[in-house]
Amino acid sequence: MxxxxxxxxxxxxxxxxxxxxxxxxxxxxxxxxxxxxxxxxxxxxxxxxxxxxxxxxxxxxxxxxxxxxxxxxxxxxxxxxxxxxxxxxxxxxxxxxxxxxxxxxxxxxxxxxRDGVALIAGTGSSAFCVQQGQALQVGGWGYLIDDAGGGFWIGSSVLRAAFRAADGRGPETALRGLVQEKLALPLQEGIGRIYAGGKRYVASFAPLAFAAAGAGDTTARAIVETAAVELALLLAACAQRFQAGGQIDCVLSGGLWRAPLLCTALKRQPGARGYRFVHASxxxxxxxxxxxxxxxxxxxxxxxxxxxxxxxxxxxxxxxxxx
CATH class of the missing domain: 3.30.420.40 (ATPase, nucleotide binding domain)
Structure with a gap:
Protein backbone atom coordinates (compact mmCIF):
# COMPACT_ATOMS: atom_id res chain seq x y z
CA MET A 1 0.00 0.00 0.00
CA ARG A 114 11.03 14.06 -17.45
CA ASP A 115 12.86 17.37 -17.13
CA GLY A 116 10.78 20.53 -17.10
CA VAL A 117 9.30 23.31 -15.01
CA ALA A 118 6.37 23.56 -12.62
CA LEU A 119 4.80 27.03 -12.46
CA ILE A 120 2.49 27.43 -9.49
CA ALA A 121 -0.07 30.19 -9.14
CA GLY A 122 -2.32 29.53 -6.18
CA THR A 123 -2.45 31.46 -2.93
CA GLY A 124 1.21 32.16 -3.60
CA SER A 125 3.45 31.76 -6.64
CA SER A 126 6.63 29.85 -7.35
CA ALA A 127 8.44 27.83 -9.98
CA PHE A 128 10.51 24.68 -9.80
CA CYS A 129 13.09 23.75 -12.39
CA VAL A 130 13.44 19.95 -12.48
CA GLN A 131 16.45 18.37 -14.17
CA GLN A 132 17.64 14.80 -13.78
CA GLY A 133 15.41 14.33 -10.77
CA GLN A 134 16.75 17.39 -8.94
CA ALA A 135 14.46 20.37 -8.27
CA LEU A 136 15.57 23.98 -7.95
CA GLN A 137 13.14 26.49 -6.47
CA VAL A 138 12.73 29.91 -8.09
CA GLY A 139 10.59 32.45 -6.25
CA GLY A 140 7.91 31.42 -3.79
CA TRP A 141 9.56 33.05 -0.81
CA GLY A 142 6.29 33.83 0.94
CA TYR A 143 3.87 36.73 0.96
CA LEU A 144 6.05 38.85 3.24
CA ILE A 145 9.00 38.67 0.84
CA ASP A 146 7.98 37.77 -2.69
CA ASP A 147 5.16 35.73 -4.19
CA ALA A 148 4.25 38.22 -6.92
CA GLY A 149 1.59 37.02 -9.33
CA GLY A 150 -0.03 34.69 -6.81
CA GLY A 151 -3.51 34.88 -5.32
CA PHE A 152 -2.51 36.90 -2.27
CA TRP A 153 -0.59 39.37 -4.40
CA ILE A 154 -3.49 39.81 -6.84
CA GLY A 155 -6.05 39.96 -4.02
CA SER A 156 -4.10 42.62 -2.16
CA SER A 157 -3.71 44.57 -5.43
CA VAL A 158 -7.50 44.43 -5.87
CA LEU A 159 -8.08 45.68 -2.34
CA ARG A 160 -5.48 48.41 -2.72
CA ALA A 161 -7.09 49.65 -5.93
CA ALA A 162 -10.55 49.64 -4.36
CA PHE A 163 -9.51 51.57 -1.24
CA ARG A 164 -7.43 54.07 -3.19
CA ALA A 165 -10.37 54.74 -5.50
CA ALA A 166 -12.57 55.30 -2.47
CA ASP A 167 -10.01 57.70 -0.99
CA GLY A 168 -9.59 59.61 -4.23
CA ARG A 169 -5.93 58.55 -4.40
CA GLY A 170 -6.43 56.33 -7.41
CA PRO A 171 -8.61 56.05 -10.53
CA GLU A 172 -12.21 54.97 -10.24
CA THR A 173 -12.52 51.25 -10.90
CA ALA A 174 -15.18 48.56 -10.97
CA LEU A 175 -13.11 46.78 -8.33
CA ARG A 176 -14.41 49.23 -5.74
CA GLY A 177 -17.97 48.03 -6.14
CA LEU A 178 -17.00 44.37 -6.47
CA VAL A 179 -14.97 44.45 -3.27
CA GLN A 180 -17.77 46.14 -1.38
CA GLU A 181 -20.23 43.57 -2.71
CA LYS A 182 -18.03 40.68 -1.59
CA LEU A 183 -17.54 42.24 1.85
CA ALA A 184 -21.28 42.96 2.13
CA LEU A 185 -20.14 46.04 4.03
CA PRO A 186 -19.02 49.58 3.23
CA LEU A 187 -15.30 49.45 2.43
CA GLN A 188 -14.10 51.19 5.57
CA GLU A 189 -16.17 48.89 7.78
CA GLY A 190 -14.69 45.83 6.10
CA ILE A 191 -11.12 46.46 7.23
CA GLY A 192 -11.48 44.35 10.38
CA ARG A 193 -12.87 41.43 8.40
CA ILE A 194 -10.02 41.60 5.88
CA TYR A 195 -7.27 41.61 8.48
CA ALA A 196 -8.95 38.92 10.56
CA GLY A 197 -9.31 36.74 7.46
CA GLY A 198 -5.59 36.82 6.81
CA LYS A 199 -3.66 35.64 3.78
CA ARG A 200 -6.21 33.20 2.36
CA TYR A 201 -9.08 35.66 2.71
CA VAL A 202 -7.10 38.35 0.90
CA ALA A 203 -6.34 35.82 -1.86
CA SER A 204 -10.06 35.16 -2.25
CA PHE A 205 -10.40 38.64 -3.78
CA ALA A 206 -8.17 37.67 -6.74
CA PRO A 207 -11.06 36.43 -8.94
CA LEU A 208 -12.50 39.95 -8.85
CA ALA A 209 -9.52 41.13 -10.91
CA PHE A 210 -10.32 38.61 -13.65
CA ALA A 211 -14.02 39.46 -13.60
CA ALA A 212 -13.42 43.20 -13.86
CA ALA A 213 -10.62 42.82 -16.43
CA GLY A 214 -12.91 40.70 -18.58
CA ALA A 215 -15.47 43.48 -18.46
CA GLY A 216 -12.88 46.01 -19.65
CA ASP A 217 -11.83 47.69 -16.40
CA THR A 218 -8.45 49.36 -17.00
CA THR A 219 -7.17 49.01 -13.43
CA ALA A 220 -8.06 45.33 -13.26
CA ARG A 221 -6.45 44.68 -16.63
CA ALA A 222 -3.25 46.27 -15.37
CA ILE A 223 -3.27 44.00 -12.31
CA VAL A 224 -3.71 40.85 -14.43
CA GLU A 225 -1.03 41.97 -16.88
CA THR A 226 1.44 42.72 -14.09
CA ALA A 227 0.73 39.32 -12.52
CA ALA A 228 1.52 37.67 -15.87
CA VAL A 229 4.76 39.66 -16.16
CA GLU A 230 5.85 38.50 -12.69
CA LEU A 231 5.02 34.85 -13.42
CA ALA A 232 6.89 35.06 -16.72
CA LEU A 233 9.96 36.29 -14.83
CA LEU A 234 9.94 32.97 -12.95
CA LEU A 235 9.91 31.14 -16.28
CA ALA A 236 12.72 33.28 -17.68
CA ALA A 237 14.87 32.47 -14.65
CA CYS A 238 14.17 28.74 -15.05
CA ALA A 239 14.93 28.84 -18.79
CA GLN A 240 18.50 29.89 -18.01
CA ARG A 241 19.09 26.40 -16.60
CA PHE A 242 18.13 24.66 -19.85
CA GLN A 243 19.93 24.37 -23.15
CA ALA A 244 19.11 27.32 -25.40
CA GLY A 245 16.83 26.65 -28.34
CA GLY A 246 15.03 23.62 -26.93
CA GLN A 247 11.37 23.50 -25.96
CA ILE A 248 10.71 23.22 -22.24
CA ASP A 249 7.70 21.44 -20.78
CA CYS A 250 5.92 23.53 -18.15
CA VAL A 251 3.12 22.25 -15.92
CA LEU A 252 0.70 24.97 -14.79
CA SER A 253 -0.65 24.19 -11.35
CA GLY A 254 -2.79 26.16 -8.93
CA GLY A 255 -6.26 27.63 -8.87
CA LEU A 256 -5.39 30.86 -10.70
CA TRP A 257 -4.83 28.99 -13.96
CA ARG A 258 -8.57 28.45 -14.17
CA ALA A 259 -8.70 32.08 -15.31
CA PRO A 260 -8.23 32.15 -19.12
CA LEU A 261 -7.22 35.82 -18.97
CA LEU A 262 -4.15 35.01 -16.89
CA CYS A 263 -3.14 32.11 -19.14
CA THR A 264 -3.44 34.27 -22.24
CA ALA A 265 -1.52 37.14 -20.65
CA LEU A 266 1.28 34.79 -19.56
CA LYS A 267 1.75 33.21 -22.99
CA ARG A 268 2.32 36.56 -24.68
CA GLN A 269 5.16 37.50 -22.32
CA PRO A 270 8.74 37.28 -23.65
CA GLY A 271 9.74 35.13 -20.68
CA ALA A 272 7.22 32.46 -21.69
CA ARG A 273 8.73 31.87 -25.12
CA GLY A 274 10.15 28.41 -25.70
CA TYR A 275 7.75 26.72 -23.29
CA ARG A 276 5.14 24.04 -23.99
CA PHE A 277 2.41 24.53 -21.42
CA VAL A 278 0.54 21.64 -19.87
CA HIS A 279 -2.45 22.17 -17.59
CA ALA A 280 -2.65 19.64 -14.76
CA SER A 281 -5.56 17.38 -15.71
Whole structure:
Protein backbone atom coordinates (compact mmCIF):
# COMPACT_ATOMS: atom_id res chain seq x y z
CA MET A 1 0.00 0.00 0.00
CA UNK A 2 1.13 3.56 -0.68
CA UNK A 3 0.07 7.04 0.45
CA UNK A 4 0.20 10.34 -1.39
CA UNK A 5 -0.40 13.74 0.23
CA UNK A 6 -0.88 17.16 -1.36
CA UNK A 7 -0.68 19.88 1.27
CA UNK A 8 -1.51 23.28 -0.17
CA UNK A 9 -1.73 26.67 1.49
CA UNK A 10 -5.49 26.26 1.90
CA UNK A 11 -6.39 22.57 1.65
CA UNK A 12 -4.66 19.24 2.17
CA UNK A 13 -5.71 16.02 0.43
CA UNK A 14 -4.42 12.54 1.24
CA UNK A 15 -5.05 9.22 -0.49
CA UNK A 16 -4.15 5.65 0.35
CA UNK A 17 -4.03 3.29 -2.58
CA UNK A 18 -2.58 0.28 -4.26
CA UNK A 19 0.51 0.46 -6.44
CA UNK A 20 -1.73 0.10 -9.50
CA UNK A 21 -3.38 3.49 -8.79
CA UNK A 22 -6.60 2.28 -7.15
CA UNK A 23 -7.63 4.64 -4.33
CA UNK A 24 -8.76 2.81 -1.20
CA UNK A 25 -9.19 5.74 1.18
CA UNK A 26 -9.35 9.54 1.05
CA UNK A 27 -9.12 12.27 3.67
CA UNK A 28 -8.94 16.06 3.58
CA UNK A 29 -8.04 18.85 5.99
CA UNK A 30 -7.03 22.49 6.02
CA UNK A 31 -3.58 23.91 5.45
CA UNK A 32 -0.54 21.92 6.56
CA UNK A 33 1.96 24.64 5.64
CA UNK A 34 4.46 24.63 8.53
CA UNK A 35 5.46 28.23 7.84
CA UNK A 36 1.87 29.41 8.35
CA UNK A 37 0.65 27.16 11.17
CA UNK A 38 3.88 25.90 12.76
CA UNK A 39 5.57 22.53 12.50
CA UNK A 40 3.79 21.03 15.53
CA UNK A 41 0.31 21.80 14.20
CA UNK A 42 1.26 20.69 10.69
CA UNK A 43 2.50 17.32 11.98
CA UNK A 44 -0.65 16.89 14.06
CA UNK A 45 -2.87 17.50 11.02
CA UNK A 46 -0.82 15.22 8.79
CA UNK A 47 -0.84 12.38 11.30
CA UNK A 48 -4.56 12.84 11.83
CA UNK A 49 -5.02 12.40 8.07
CA UNK A 50 -2.84 9.28 8.11
CA UNK A 51 -4.89 7.75 10.93
CA UNK A 52 -8.12 8.54 9.06
CA UNK A 53 -6.81 6.79 5.96
CA UNK A 54 -5.72 3.70 7.86
CA UNK A 55 -8.94 3.52 9.84
CA UNK A 56 -11.29 3.99 6.88
CA UNK A 57 -9.91 0.98 4.98
CA UNK A 58 -8.94 -1.13 8.02
CA UNK A 59 -5.31 -1.07 6.99
CA UNK A 60 -2.45 -1.58 9.41
CA UNK A 61 0.41 0.92 9.47
CA UNK A 62 2.82 -1.94 8.80
CA UNK A 63 1.15 -2.45 5.40
CA UNK A 64 2.31 0.97 4.10
CA UNK A 65 5.46 0.65 2.02
CA UNK A 66 5.88 4.27 0.86
CA UNK A 67 4.53 7.75 1.53
CA UNK A 68 5.16 10.81 -0.61
CA UNK A 69 4.03 14.17 0.78
CA UNK A 70 4.27 17.39 -1.19
CA UNK A 71 3.61 20.13 1.36
CA UNK A 72 3.41 23.89 0.86
CA UNK A 73 6.26 25.59 2.71
CA UNK A 74 8.32 22.39 2.97
CA UNK A 75 10.87 23.04 0.23
CA UNK A 76 13.64 23.69 2.74
CA UNK A 77 15.59 20.76 4.20
CA UNK A 78 14.96 21.60 7.85
CA UNK A 79 11.18 21.91 7.64
CA UNK A 80 10.78 18.94 5.31
CA UNK A 81 12.88 16.78 7.67
CA UNK A 82 10.78 17.81 10.66
CA UNK A 83 7.55 16.93 8.86
CA UNK A 84 9.00 13.66 7.57
CA UNK A 85 10.16 12.64 11.05
CA UNK A 86 6.76 13.53 12.46
CA UNK A 87 4.96 11.31 9.96
CA UNK A 88 7.52 8.52 10.45
CA UNK A 89 6.39 8.30 14.07
CA UNK A 90 2.93 7.40 12.75
CA UNK A 91 4.27 5.00 10.08
CA UNK A 92 7.40 3.48 11.65
CA UNK A 93 7.49 0.51 9.27
CA UNK A 94 7.23 2.43 5.99
CA UNK A 95 10.28 1.78 3.81
CA UNK A 96 10.26 5.25 2.23
CA UNK A 97 8.83 8.53 3.50
CA UNK A 98 9.55 11.57 1.35
CA UNK A 99 8.46 15.11 2.18
CA UNK A 100 9.09 18.00 -0.18
CA UNK A 101 7.33 20.99 -1.76
CA UNK A 102 3.74 20.66 -2.97
CA UNK A 103 4.83 22.39 -6.17
CA UNK A 104 6.21 19.10 -7.47
CA UNK A 105 3.00 17.10 -7.08
CA UNK A 106 1.35 18.34 -10.28
CA UNK A 107 4.69 18.17 -12.08
CA UNK A 108 5.18 14.48 -11.37
CA UNK A 109 1.55 13.78 -12.20
CA UNK A 110 1.90 15.20 -15.70
CA UNK A 111 5.58 14.77 -16.63
CA UNK A 112 6.70 11.90 -14.44
CA UNK A 113 10.49 11.74 -14.47
CA ARG A 114 11.03 14.06 -17.45
CA ASP A 115 12.86 17.37 -17.13
CA GLY A 116 10.78 20.53 -17.10
CA VAL A 117 9.30 23.31 -15.01
CA ALA A 118 6.37 23.56 -12.62
CA LEU A 119 4.80 27.03 -12.46
CA ILE A 120 2.49 27.43 -9.49
CA ALA A 121 -0.07 30.19 -9.14
CA GLY A 122 -2.32 29.53 -6.18
CA THR A 123 -2.45 31.46 -2.93
CA GLY A 124 1.21 32.16 -3.60
CA SER A 125 3.45 31.76 -6.64
CA SER A 126 6.63 29.85 -7.35
CA ALA A 127 8.44 27.83 -9.98
CA PHE A 128 10.51 24.68 -9.80
CA CYS A 129 13.09 23.75 -12.39
CA VAL A 130 13.44 19.95 -12.48
CA GLN A 131 16.45 18.37 -14.17
CA GLN A 132 17.64 14.80 -13.78
CA GLY A 133 15.41 14.33 -10.77
CA GLN A 134 16.75 17.39 -8.94
CA ALA A 135 14.46 20.37 -8.27
CA LEU A 136 15.57 23.98 -7.95
CA GLN A 137 13.14 26.49 -6.47
CA VAL A 138 12.73 29.91 -8.09
CA GLY A 139 10.59 32.45 -6.25
CA GLY A 140 7.91 31.42 -3.79
CA TRP A 141 9.56 33.05 -0.81
CA GLY A 142 6.29 33.83 0.94
CA TYR A 143 3.87 36.73 0.96
CA LEU A 144 6.05 38.85 3.24
CA ILE A 145 9.00 38.67 0.84
CA ASP A 146 7.98 37.77 -2.69
CA ASP A 147 5.16 35.73 -4.19
CA ALA A 148 4.25 38.22 -6.92
CA GLY A 149 1.59 37.02 -9.33
CA GLY A 150 -0.03 34.69 -6.81
CA GLY A 151 -3.51 34.88 -5.32
CA PHE A 152 -2.51 36.90 -2.27
CA TRP A 153 -0.59 39.37 -4.40
CA ILE A 154 -3.49 39.81 -6.84
CA GLY A 155 -6.05 39.96 -4.02
CA SER A 156 -4.10 42.62 -2.16
CA SER A 157 -3.71 44.57 -5.43
CA VAL A 158 -7.50 44.43 -5.87
CA LEU A 159 -8.08 45.68 -2.34
CA ARG A 160 -5.48 48.41 -2.72
CA ALA A 161 -7.09 49.65 -5.93
CA ALA A 162 -10.55 49.64 -4.36
CA PHE A 163 -9.51 51.57 -1.24
CA ARG A 164 -7.43 54.07 -3.19
CA ALA A 165 -10.37 54.74 -5.50
CA ALA A 166 -12.57 55.30 -2.47
CA ASP A 167 -10.01 57.70 -0.99
CA GLY A 168 -9.59 59.61 -4.23
CA ARG A 169 -5.93 58.55 -4.40
CA GLY A 170 -6.43 56.33 -7.41
CA PRO A 171 -8.61 56.05 -10.53
CA GLU A 172 -12.21 54.97 -10.24
CA THR A 173 -12.52 51.25 -10.90
CA ALA A 174 -15.18 48.56 -10.97
CA LEU A 175 -13.11 46.78 -8.33
CA ARG A 176 -14.41 49.23 -5.74
CA GLY A 177 -17.97 48.03 -6.14
CA LEU A 178 -17.00 44.37 -6.47
CA VAL A 179 -14.97 44.45 -3.27
CA GLN A 180 -17.77 46.14 -1.38
CA GLU A 181 -20.23 43.57 -2.71
CA LYS A 182 -18.03 40.68 -1.59
CA LEU A 183 -17.54 42.24 1.85
CA ALA A 184 -21.28 42.96 2.13
CA LEU A 185 -20.14 46.04 4.03
CA PRO A 186 -19.02 49.58 3.23
CA LEU A 187 -15.30 49.45 2.43
CA GLN A 188 -14.10 51.19 5.57
CA GLU A 189 -16.17 48.89 7.78
CA GLY A 190 -14.69 45.83 6.10
CA ILE A 191 -11.12 46.46 7.23
CA GLY A 192 -11.48 44.35 10.38
CA ARG A 193 -12.87 41.43 8.40
CA ILE A 194 -10.02 41.60 5.88
CA TYR A 195 -7.27 41.61 8.48
CA ALA A 196 -8.95 38.92 10.56
CA GLY A 197 -9.31 36.74 7.46
CA GLY A 198 -5.59 36.82 6.81
CA LYS A 199 -3.66 35.64 3.78
CA ARG A 200 -6.21 33.20 2.36
CA TYR A 201 -9.08 35.66 2.71
CA VAL A 202 -7.10 38.35 0.90
CA ALA A 203 -6.34 35.82 -1.86
CA SER A 204 -10.06 35.16 -2.25
CA PHE A 205 -10.40 38.64 -3.78
CA ALA A 206 -8.17 37.67 -6.74
CA PRO A 207 -11.06 36.43 -8.94
CA LEU A 208 -12.50 39.95 -8.85
CA ALA A 209 -9.52 41.13 -10.91
CA PHE A 210 -10.32 38.61 -13.65
CA ALA A 211 -14.02 39.46 -13.60
CA ALA A 212 -13.42 43.20 -13.86
CA ALA A 213 -10.62 42.82 -16.43
CA GLY A 214 -12.91 40.70 -18.58
CA ALA A 215 -15.47 43.48 -18.46
CA GLY A 216 -12.88 46.01 -19.65
CA ASP A 217 -11.83 47.69 -16.40
CA THR A 218 -8.45 49.36 -17.00
CA THR A 219 -7.17 49.01 -13.43
CA ALA A 220 -8.06 45.33 -13.26
CA ARG A 221 -6.45 44.68 -16.63
CA ALA A 222 -3.25 46.27 -15.37
CA ILE A 223 -3.27 44.00 -12.31
CA VAL A 224 -3.71 40.85 -14.43
CA GLU A 225 -1.03 41.97 -16.88
CA THR A 226 1.44 42.72 -14.09
CA ALA A 227 0.73 39.32 -12.52
CA ALA A 228 1.52 37.67 -15.87
CA VAL A 229 4.76 39.66 -16.16
CA GLU A 230 5.85 38.50 -12.69
CA LEU A 231 5.02 34.85 -13.42
CA ALA A 232 6.89 35.06 -16.72
CA LEU A 233 9.96 36.29 -14.83
CA LEU A 234 9.94 32.97 -12.95
CA LEU A 235 9.91 31.14 -16.28
CA ALA A 236 12.72 33.28 -17.68
CA ALA A 237 14.87 32.47 -14.65
CA CYS A 238 14.17 28.74 -15.05
CA ALA A 239 14.93 28.84 -18.79
CA GLN A 240 18.50 29.89 -18.01
CA ARG A 241 19.09 26.40 -16.60
CA PHE A 242 18.13 24.66 -19.85
CA GLN A 243 19.93 24.37 -23.15
CA ALA A 244 19.11 27.32 -25.40
CA GLY A 245 16.83 26.65 -28.34
CA GLY A 246 15.03 23.62 -26.93
CA GLN A 247 11.37 23.50 -25.96
CA ILE A 248 10.71 23.22 -22.24
CA ASP A 249 7.70 21.44 -20.78
CA CYS A 250 5.92 23.53 -18.15
CA VAL A 251 3.12 22.25 -15.92
CA LEU A 252 0.70 24.97 -14.79
CA SER A 253 -0.65 24.19 -11.35
CA GLY A 254 -2.79 26.16 -8.93
CA GLY A 255 -6.26 27.63 -8.87
CA LEU A 256 -5.39 30.86 -10.70
CA TRP A 257 -4.83 28.99 -13.96
CA ARG A 258 -8.57 28.45 -14.17
CA ALA A 259 -8.70 32.08 -15.31
CA PRO A 260 -8.23 32.15 -19.12
CA LEU A 261 -7.22 35.82 -18.97
CA LEU A 262 -4.15 35.01 -16.89
CA CYS A 263 -3.14 32.11 -19.14
CA THR A 264 -3.44 34.27 -22.24
CA ALA A 265 -1.52 37.14 -20.65
CA LEU A 266 1.28 34.79 -19.56
CA LYS A 267 1.75 33.21 -22.99
CA ARG A 268 2.32 36.56 -24.68
CA GLN A 269 5.16 37.50 -22.32
CA PRO A 270 8.74 37.28 -23.65
CA GLY A 271 9.74 35.13 -20.68
CA ALA A 272 7.22 32.46 -21.69
CA ARG A 273 8.73 31.87 -25.12
CA GLY A 274 10.15 28.41 -25.70
CA TYR A 275 7.75 26.72 -23.29
CA ARG A 276 5.14 24.04 -23.99
CA PHE A 277 2.41 24.53 -21.42
CA VAL A 278 0.54 21.64 -19.87
CA HIS A 279 -2.45 22.17 -17.59
CA ALA A 280 -2.65 19.64 -14.76
CA SER A 281 -5.56 17.38 -15.71
CA UNK A 282 -5.81 15.59 -12.37
CA UNK A 283 -5.58 16.96 -8.82
CA UNK A 284 -2.05 17.37 -7.44
CA UNK A 285 -2.57 14.49 -4.99
CA UNK A 286 -2.43 12.23 -8.07
CA UNK A 287 1.17 13.27 -8.62
CA UNK A 288 1.94 12.55 -4.97
CA UNK A 289 0.55 9.02 -5.31
CA UNK A 290 2.52 8.39 -8.52
CA UNK A 291 5.68 9.53 -6.75
CA UNK A 292 4.90 7.16 -3.86
CA UNK A 293 4.43 4.31 -6.33
CA UNK A 294 7.74 5.18 -7.98
CA UNK A 295 9.41 4.83 -4.57
CA UNK A 296 8.41 1.14 -4.58
CA UNK A 297 9.74 0.59 -8.10
CA UNK A 298 6.26 0.36 -9.63
CA UNK A 299 6.02 1.55 -13.24
CA UNK A 300 3.04 3.80 -13.95
CA UNK A 301 1.07 2.86 -17.03
CA UNK A 302 -1.97 4.67 -18.43
CA UNK A 303 -4.09 2.27 -16.38
CA UNK A 304 -2.68 3.86 -13.20
CA UNK A 305 -4.19 7.22 -14.18
CA UNK A 306 -7.50 5.62 -15.18
CA UNK A 307 -7.83 3.64 -11.96
CA UNK A 308 -6.93 6.67 -9.86
CA UNK A 309 -9.40 9.07 -11.45
CA UNK A 310 -12.19 6.51 -11.46
CA UNK A 311 -11.78 5.52 -7.81
CA UNK A 312 -11.02 8.98 -6.36
CA UNK A 313 -14.19 10.62 -7.66
CA UNK A 314 -16.49 8.70 -5.32
CA UNK A 315 -14.37 9.37 -2.25
CA UNK A 316 -14.18 13.10 -2.96
CA UNK A 317 -17.93 13.35 -3.54
CA UNK A 318 -18.63 11.57 -0.26
CA UNK A 319 -16.18 13.83 1.61
CA UNK A 320 -17.69 16.98 0.10
CA UNK A 321 -21.14 15.79 1.06
CA UNK A 322 -20.10 15.56 4.70
CA UNK A 323 -18.82 19.17 4.82
Missing amino acids: IIGIDGGGTKTEAVLGREDGTVLAYAAAGSTNPVDIGVHTAVERLNSLLKQLLCSCSCGENEISALYAGISGAAGRELSAQLRDGMAACLPHAERIICTSDALNAFYGELGG LPPVYGALTAAAACTGAVQQEEFRTRFSGSLAGFRAACDGQT
